[in-house]
Every structure is written in structure tokens, then in C-alpha cells.
Amino acid sequence: MHRRLYSCLLRASLPLAFGRLLWRSRHRPAYRRRWAQRLGFGPRAPSGCVWLHAVSVGEVNAALPLIDALQRAHSDLPLLVTTTTPTGSEHLRSRLGNSVAHCYLPYDLPGAVRRFLNRQRPRLGIVMETELWPNLYAAAQALNIPLLLTNARLSPRSARGYARWSQLSRQTLERLTAVGAQTAADGQRLIALGLPPARLTVTGNLKFDVVAPNPTVGIALRRRLGDGRPVWLAASTHAGEEQAALTAHRLLRAKHPDAVLILAPRHPHRFADVARMCRQQGWATALRSADDGRPCAVYLADSLGELPSLMAAADIVFVGGSLGTSPTATGGHNLIEPAQLGKPSLFGPCMDNFAELRELILAAGAGQQVADDAHLAAQLAALLADPARRAVMGQIAQALIAQHRGATARTLALIEPYLESG
CATH class of the missing domain: 3.40.50.11720 (3-Deoxy-D-manno-octulosonic-acid transferase, N-terminal domain)
Incomplete structure (x- = not known):
């Protein structure tokens, strides 16, 4: 009886499902x-x-x-x-x-x-x-x-x-x-x-066993952004989190004026809107898909399947889908990839989908939770000012991954x- 009701509701929603596909096809x-x-x-x-x-x-x-x-x-x-x-x-x-x-x-x-x-x-x-x-x-x-x-x-x-x-x-x-x-x-x-x-x-978790990416792409990207510049990545961001990342980046650049933000939205259909937001706010923005090599303050990753390489290019990784200020906080995304690459991770309070992993990361000292954009900026500034601490956090993160393979x-x-x- 319950499955029959479920099936009826699903059949009734089928036009909406295909309508959603058609709507999303505007961008993809x-x-x-x-x-x-x-x-x-x-x-x-x-x-x-x-x-x-x-x-x-x-x-x-x-x-x-x-x-x-x-x-x-x-x-x-x-x-x-x-x-x-x-x-x-x-x-x-x-x-x-x-x-x-x-x-x-x-x-x-x-x-x-x-x-x-x-x-x-x-x-x-x-x-x-x-x-x-x-x-x-x-x-x-x-x-x-x-x-x-x-x-x-x-x-x-x-x-x-x-x-x-x-x-x-x-x-x-x-x-x-x-x-x-x-x-x-x-x-x-x-x-x-x-x-x-x-x-x-x-x-x-099978993701503990994923092979680390070839570092070549990450090394090349880091060189393109400027070897001596601090670089942080806002990964898999959702609506509202790009603005939080840009606000944090502006606060961060008060202490680290040459810092670069790699901004990687979760969903491809939002790439153009995020690029427009960055430029309207006055950021020198480069697109991964059309990079002319000019200096930038924000590097927008409007590409697919490259997140591990982007992480390899960064000093610190913020994992999106996790900020309480985001209207679409999803319960967070996986913390294993930055840990595998030896990167300190930051994330918001909404990590329900990865609660156990979050506790492992926090207990080991491989990452930190932030409350909002100002807190994110403060933690970024503190970690960028302390390379030795970043290195220790990265070593702990990699040891944690090895332990759980x-x-x-x-x-x-x-x-x-x-x-x-x-």
C-alpha cells in the first residue's frame, strides 16, 4: 500500500522531473x-x-x-x-x-x-x-x-x-x-x-582508498598563480557560500594582500553567475576554462573533475556545503580529499552528512570548524602566518587517511x- 502511494506520487511528479531537466539544460x-x-x-x-x-x-x-x-x-x-x-x-x-x-x-x-x-x-x-x-x-x-x-x-x-x-x-x-x-x-x-x-x-569508507592525484596539474596551477603567493581553495560551494568566501577573502587580504582564492562552485550551471558576481564586486577574476595568464585575485574553477588538482595547488582548503549562513547548506562534503593531499581543512558547522569524519578530523587536529565568513578569514590568516603549523596539520591528516585504508x-x-x- 505504501509503495503504491509512493509510485502514484512519483508518476504525478514526472512532468516536473522532465521540466527540471529542461530548465537545467539552459546551461548544460x-x-x-x-x-x-x-x-x-x-x-x-x-x-x-x-x-x-x-x-x-x-x-x-x-x-x-x-x-x-x-x-x-x-x-x-x-x-x-x-x-x-x-x-x-x-x-x-x-x-x-x-x-x-x-x-x-x-x-x-x-x-x-x-x-x-x-x-x-x-x-x-x-x-x-x-x-x-x-x-x-x-x-x-x-x-x-x-x-x-x-x-x-x-x-x-x-x-x-x-x-x-x-x-x-x-x-x-x-x-x-x-x-x-x-x-x-x-x-x-x-x-x-x-x-x-x-x-x-x-x-x-572507500574514499580513504582513492589514489592521490598526479601532482603535475596542481604544481602547474600553483606556478601560474604565483609560487610565493598564499593560495586557498573554497571547494564545492553552494549558493550563498561564494559570497561568504569573497567576504572572507577581502578580510584576509587586509593581512595578506597578495592572497589568491580558488573558487570552485559545486554545480556547473552556476559557473556563469558566480563569475559575474566576482567581477561585479571588482575582483580581478580568471576563469579556468579561459585563462589568459594575467594576474588575478580570484581564480574561478569553472571545470569538472579537477577538484583534487585544485586542492593540490592550495595551502588551505575550505569545504563547502557546510556554512550555516548558506541557504542551501547540504550537510557538508567529503573531508578525505584534502586530508589525503596533506592540506589543513576548514569547514562550517553544517557537516551532518560527514559527522563521524568531522569528529575524526577535529580530534586529530587536522582541520578546524568555522562559524561564519569572519571566522573563516581569521582562521585562514592565522594558518597562512604559520607554515609550521600547516605542515603538522597536513602530516596528521595524511596519517589519519593511512590509518583508515x-x-x-x-x-x-x-x-x-x-x-x-x-
Whole structure:
């Protein structure tokens, strides 16, 4: 009954969903392409494939170590990777090329997901992180396709949201064959929603195993910005946070007049608006996509898939989606990437999606929480004035990453029995 009501609501919202794609295609034409795949009419993958779903860029990055491990352990095993966003699709192709099959995951409509699974007939489904789709899971169970939720995370805020549909959430989680959770706390929240405890394994976070980027691009960017100048990065910012970053940058330049801000908005459709904001406020702004080499105070990263290289070029990284002043604070973004590169990280108070990781970073002394733009400017100034302290924080961050590696091997061990039985 609950799933039927959910499906009715989803069908009713379908025109809005396609309207949103059309609206977003004003800035990114990729949003108006491949609509048939949104309804389950994707290209067929090779027979007997393993299907892995990674929503967008972040999930694709997390999945890369696992995909690499699967390809090395089973070189003849065909892989189908689905994403939801064009940015995720483009990033997947840039990293893996044609070594995997790819299409969009359809909307969670009963007919669309049945069509998708009937066309692909995967021997196993692997879903990354927090993707609980009632109709997709029900269709997989009906077709006897084992379904694993890996690198699973569930913030307290998301758990409260799922709890409002408690019976539907429980039925959905009961259809999972196994779950590999990032932390014990994530696992307990899933169990509280209805996951059978015997199906849970705490495997850790796959992002700890992501290979550090080649430093060449970061070194070149640092040289372009000026080797002797202080550089900080505001990464994955959302609406409202770019203004906070620019305000902090103006305050910072009172003490460090030659400081450079690398500004990396989270969503590509906002690049042009952010560039306009920077220039209207009088900042000498360079665009990553059209860099003429002239000196700048703000370097706008209007490009995709380069965030690790941008981090490598910076002295300090502020992680967006986390400032309470942002009207769209999302619960923060991943702190692992700056830590992996040995960069001190700063972040706002809204880090619900990465609460355990935040506590690890804070307890170890590898990062700091800031309250607002003025606090951000003060912490930036203090760290830029103390290179020795930055170096120690970076060393602690890298040691923390090394301590928590191994999620790929544990996740692969969770998956292997289902490949053998297939």
C-alpha cells in the first residue's frame, strides 16, 4: 500500500522531473539528452554483467577503487555503471573510458525499473552510498538479482527523513541482500530503519582508498598563480557560500594582500553567475576554462573533475556545503580529499552528512570548524602566518587517511560470494 502511494506520487511528479531537466539544460545541454534512459530504455550491457550505481561525481570517485579491484580480480567480468547526472556520466567516461558500459539509472517508476533490469539482467547489483529506491529494490528482488548497498552512509538528518515513511523504508531495506556501511553509526541508523542486523558489515569508507592525484596539474596551477603567493581553495560551494568566501577573502587580504582564492562552485550551471558576481564586486577574476595568464585575485574553477588538482595547488582548503549562513547548506562534503593531499581543512558547522569524519578530523587536529565568513578569514590568516603549523596539520591528516585504508578489500570480500554463486 505504501509503495503504491509512493509510485502514484512519483508518476504525478514526472512532468516536473522532465521540466527540471529542461530548465537545467539552459546551461548544460546534456540535461536534455538521453531522456529515454530515464524511463529504462538504456543500451543493453553485455550478458552476465555486474551493475554498479553511482549517482554523481562524488559517488563515482568513491567507486573507482572498487571498480579497479573488480577489474583486476575478474578481468573478463563485464561492468555496467549507471549514474543519475550528466556530470557523473562525463566524469565516469573521463576516468574509465569504454572499459565499462554506461547509461543513466531510470526514475524509480515501477515500469521503468522493471524495463531497465529486464534489459540488462545483471547477475549482481551494487548501489553506492545512500540510494534507497523502493521500486528498484522490489524489482531486483522479483528477478532474483542480489542487491548490495556498499559504502553506505546515512546521516541523522536523512534517517529522520526516511523514518517519516517508516514502513516503506523498512520494506526497502529488507530487500537488500547485504550492506557494507562506512561506520558503525551509519549501520545502526540503517538497522533502526529496518535493515536486518545479520546483513550488515562495517567495511569503512572507500574514499580513504582513492589514489592521490598526479601532482603535475596542481604544481602547474600553483606556478601560474604565483609560487610565493598564499593560495586557498573554497571547494564545492553552494549558493550563498561564494559570497561568504569573497567576504572572507577581502578580510584576509587586509593581512595578506597578495592572497589568491580558488573558487570552485559545486554545480556547473552556476559557473556563469558566480563569475559575474566576482567581477561585479571588482575582483580581478580568471576563469579556468579561459585563462589568459594575467594576474588575478580570484581564480574561478569553472571545470569538472579537477577538484583534487585544485586542492593540490592550495595551502588551505575550505569545504563547502557546510556554512550555516548558506541557504542551501547540504550537510557538508567529503573531508578525505584534502586530508589525503596533506592540506589543513576548514569547514562550517553544517557537516551532518560527514559527522563521524568531522569528529575524526577535529580530534586529530587536522582541520578546524568555522562559524561564519569572519571566522573563516581569521582562521585562514592565522594558518597562512604559520607554515609550521600547516605542515603538522597536513602530516596528521595524511596519517589519519593511512590509518583508515582497507575499505576496498573489505568491500570486495563482501561482494565475492555473489560473484562465485553467479
